[in-house]
Amino acid sequence: MAVRDPYKVLGVARDASQDEIQRAYRKLARAFHPDINKGPEAEEKFKDVAEAYAILSDPEQRRRYDTFGADFRQVPPDVDPAMWARTRRGAGAGATSWAGAGRGPGGGFETRFGEDIDLDALFGGGFFGRRGPGGWGPVPGADQEAELEVSVEEAYHGGRRSITFDGGRTIQVTLPPGVTEGQRIRVAGQGGRGVGGPPGDLYLVVRIAPHPRFRVRGRDLHVDLRLTPWEAALGTSVPVRTPGGEAQVRVPPGSSSGRRLRLRGRGLPNPRGSPGDLYAEVRIMIPATLTDQERRLYEQLAATSSFDPRKA
Structure with missing residues (x-):
């Protein structure tokens, strides 16, 4: 039985490389796999894709298909392609069967059309080269x-x-x-x-997945480090949570918001090399409401300090 055009089934050009053919097969096999696609035609399409790949992934089968067309399996192995083309043209569009009637003087096959002959019986069985279910042989599953x-x-x-x-x-x-x-x-x-x-x-x-605390950049982890104004101004050492447990980070005096403090090797582990780092990014937090004493202290600081961040 003639097969469908494998190039059209896989959607590739006739000069497609083996890599292109394999990529097309994997994509279509995944789309029509019966375990994934429950559509009524998915299984038949999956079989068509498997057969097309079996033909085009085998250099010999692909060569024979390119030479003899859809009924390449019905052509004896030693038929001359030029003779095949001539006999096809001479037989007309309605000819559909090839019958071997013995070898001619030149060693080729004498041919005639219009008569059905069981080629498997004629050549001792197995003539069509059927290699598995459906006639296309073992096909590995797609990744x-x-x-x-x-x-x-x-x-x-x-x-x-x-x-x-x-x-x-x-x-x-x-x-x-x-x-x-x-x-x-x-x-x-x-x-x-x-x-x-x-x-x-x-x-x-x-x-x-997004995390409420950590931001992931490759193997490095980033986390906000919330500090009071006096901790940032005077310096301190504060705990920071990491996926591997709590660690201490030293905050140098005069740390402004946005400063990144690195904890070497506290990021994601690396089985083949150095682990990532954890970066604690300073965020200076101001109380939403101030007590009377806190307000007086801030007012004293404002009157005493000459620091102007807009000129820094």
């Missing part, structure tokens, strides 16, 4: 991607996560300590189902 949102604490410590997909499938995933935004975690054998071949892999793309 798939899914986003995985984790908290800053999970990114820092790692751990185990249970993930449930549409259709009720649940898998257990181990998060290594120090995962970062955009990192891909490979889960072997949990991707798309193969057609007579092994399943693909699942790649989980890490997304770090």
